[in-house]
Amino acid sequence: MPKLIESEVINDVVVVVPEAHGDARGRFVETYRRSWFPMGREMIQGNRSEKQAGALVGLHYHLHQADYWYVTRGRARVVLHDLRTGSPTEGATQVTEIGDHDDRGIFIPPGVAHGFAAVTDLTLTYLVDSYYNPADELGVAWDDPEIGADWGVGDPIISDRDRSNPSRAGIDPARRPAHGLRT
Numbered sequence: 001m002p003k004l005i006e007s008e009v010i011n012d013v014v015v016v017v018p019e020a021h022g023d024a025r026g027r028f029v030e031t032y033r034r035s036w037f038p039m040g041r042e043m044i045q046g047n048r049s050e051k052q053a054g055a056l057v058g059l060h061y062h063l064h065q066a067d068y069w070y071v072t073r074g075r076a077r078v079v080l081h082d083l084r085t086g087s088p089t090e091g092a093t094q095v096t097e098i099g100d101h102d103d104r105g106i107f108i109p110p111g112v113a114h115g116f117a118a119v120t121d122l123t124l125t126y127l128v129d130s131y132y133n134p135a136d137e138l139g140v141a142w143d144d145p146e147i148g149a150d151w152g153v154g155d156p157i158i159s160d161r162d163r164s165n166p167s168r169a170g171i172d173p174a175r176r177p178a179h180g181l182r183t
Contacts, residue, residue, distance in 0.1 A: 009094040010082045012109040043127035051118040056156035058115015059140045065130040067108040074122025075099030079149040084111035087179035111177030117151040139165035
């Protein structure tokens, strides 16, 4: 059974420390089980993101979708920010590194903005509990001083989409997530 660590910074975020098994042939790690996340729904889509060192993705958020991230190769600095109105941790920012150095995964609930910087070249796999819906693909500025994220990379490589995200204060109130919203 893996060790499940509920975040002390952001409510409903769970870090998974799975058991790794290995011998002369290699290693085996069970990376995900639905039963590990009581608030989670069934994950229905899997994706893979490959990034070069120095790439920065985010901050993205969803009103209705949860994510589960696991880095299979390399190391990522993950930044999470609680945008949910009414959350006991609203406005909190959490920074943690995950990767092949420690096998940890991270469950991200809806309304928590998430992004990562590639500390090394990496492959990140992620599961989501909703099919891709462009109406639920939202973002907030990765460099917003109100969020105060330390991405750990100088001169990051960023997409045009991520450069154009609004500040936290500039998010349209109709697109602001509420704590506990699940449909």
